[in-house]
Structures are given as structure tokens and as C-alpha cells.
Amino acid sequence: MKVLLIEDEQELRRSIRAFLQDVGFLVESANDFPSAMEKAEQYAYDAVLVDITLPKGSGLDIVRMLRKQNPNTGIIIISAKGSLDDKILGLDLGADDYLPKPFHLPELVARLRALIRRKQFAGNQAIELDELRIVPDDKLVEVNGQRVDLTVMQFDLLLFLVANKDRVLSRTAIVEHVWGEMADRLDHDHFLYSHMKNLRKKLLEKGSKDRIQTVYGLGYRLSSHA
Numbered sequence: 670m671k672v673l674l675i676e677d678e679q680e681l682r683r684s685i686r687a688f689l690q691d692v693g694f695l696v697e698s699a700n701d702f703p704s705a706m707e708k709a710e711q712y713a714y715d716a717v718l719v720d721i722t723l724p725k726g727s728g729l730d731i732v733r734m735l736r737k738q739n740p741n742t743g744i745i746i747i748s749a750k751g752s753l754d755d756k757i758l759g760l761d762l763g764a765d766d767y768l769p770k771p772f773h774l775p776e777l778v779a780r781l782r783a784l785i786r787r788k789q790f791a792g793n794q795a796i797e798l799d800e801l802r803i804v805p806d807d808k809l810v811e812v813n814g815q816r817v818d819l820t821v822m823q824f825d826l827l828l829f830l831v832a833n834k835d836r837v838l839s840r841t842a843i844v845e846h847v848w849g850e851m852a853d854r855l856d857h858d859h860f861l862y863s864h865m866k867n868l869r870k871k872l873l874e875k876g877s878k879d880r881i882q883t884v885y886g887l888g889y890r891l892s893s894h895a
């Protein structure tokens with residue numbers, strides 16, 4: 670799960686980032702308005718955490734832009750501004766949640782997970798496609814009740830495919846989603862190919878249907894009715 674953290678206070682940014690990474694999120698961050706806008710416009714995120722008072726601009730404008738761009742991105746405002754107006758305006762502009770500072774990091778994680786579930790998996794704790802069952806919060810994957818041991822990378826790949834089931838995802842979109850900022854430094858096609866191959870093999874070994882399809886010249890698709 671890929672998260673963009675927009676926060677100008679360095680210490681806070683660092684601690685949120687470390688905490689989220691520890692529990693398995695891929696985190697990118699921005700520390701002012703222009704860099705946040707650039708990232709938000711250029712890349713797709715499962716969720717965006719946005720501070721309102723930023724150098725060179727307002728987080729509210731980022732909320733407005735994000736909401737226009739993609740209804741599936743979860744948006745949580747994290748703000749020290751306790752004013753009710755800000756909260757109402759932020760939610761009116763399309764933010765999904767509002768967490769006043771200071772907050773406890775586990776609470777942020779709980780809200781983030783709930784939000785992503787709501788946005789991408791219709792609020793379900795587990796995603797089931799016949800023989801395949803995935804519990805995102807527990808990083809658990811089962812085929813016919815048997816646990817499949819996946820690496821973090823393979824799990825993220827599978828979750829991204831399932832969240833976009835029956836749609837062709839381009840190699841670029843997958844690489845950016847799963848590797849984020851590291852993507853520029855990787856040999857994309859080779860990396861993706863080998864991770865995808867191993868993921869598919871592990872699922873098939875446990876008796877899963879052959880759901881992951883290569884769409885030549887385009888990318889990959891996970892089929893819900895294989």
C-alpha cells in the first residue's frame with residue numbers, strides 16, 4: 670500500500686514515515702506545497718496524508734486537486750489547526766477523514782487501514798475470490814484455506830492486482846506502485862517479470878486457479894473468474 674505523506678515539520682514527518690514503514694506501508698513524502706502537488710499529480714497513491722499549513726501553499730488545495738483526479742485515493746487531513754472551519758472545509762472538499770495533531774501513530778494506522786479497506790475493498794476485512802483469500806491487515810494469503818508464504822513485494826503485487834481485478838495494469842503503473850521512488854533505479858521489466866513469475870508459481874503450487882495473465886505489450890491482469 671502506497672502512501673504520500675505531506676508534512677513540513679521534519680521530526681513529525683520522520684516519525685510518521687518510520688512508523689508506517691514498520692507496519693508495511695510504502696511511504697513517499699513531501700515537505701512543501703509545490704513538491705506535494707508534483708507528486709500527487711504524477712503518481713497514484715492508495716492514500717494521502719496531508720497537513721493543511723504548508724510552506725508555499727495550502728493543503729486544502731491539494732485535497733481539492735486529489736479529489737478531482739481520483740475518487741479512489743483515500744485522503745486524511747492531519748492538522749494542528751483545530752478550527753472547526755478547517756475540518757468542515759477539508760471534508761467538504763473531499764477529504765475522507767480528519768485527524769487533529771497531536772495524535773497517536775497507532776490511531777493513524779488504524780484509520781489509514783480502515784480507509785483503504787473502505788475505498789478499495791468495500792469495507793471488507795478479507796477479500797475473497799473463490800479459492801483465494803487475502804487479509805490485507807494481517808498480510809495473509811490463503812488458497813483453499815492453506816497459507817501461501819509471500820515476500821512483502823509479492824504480497825504488495827498481489828494486492829495491487831486484486832484491487833484492480835479484471836483490469837489490465839501497465840508495467841509502469843505496477844512498478845511505480847510497488848517500488849515507488851526506487852523505481853527509477855531498477856531494471857523494471859526484469860524485476861517485475863521475476864517477482865510476478867514467483868508470485869504466480871507460489872499461488873499455483875497451492876492449487877490456485879491461473880488468475881494472473883500477461884497481456885502482451887501491455888502489462889498484467891488478475892482475473893476474478895479464471
Ligand code: CA
Nearest residue numbers: 677720722723
Ligand atoms: Ca504544517
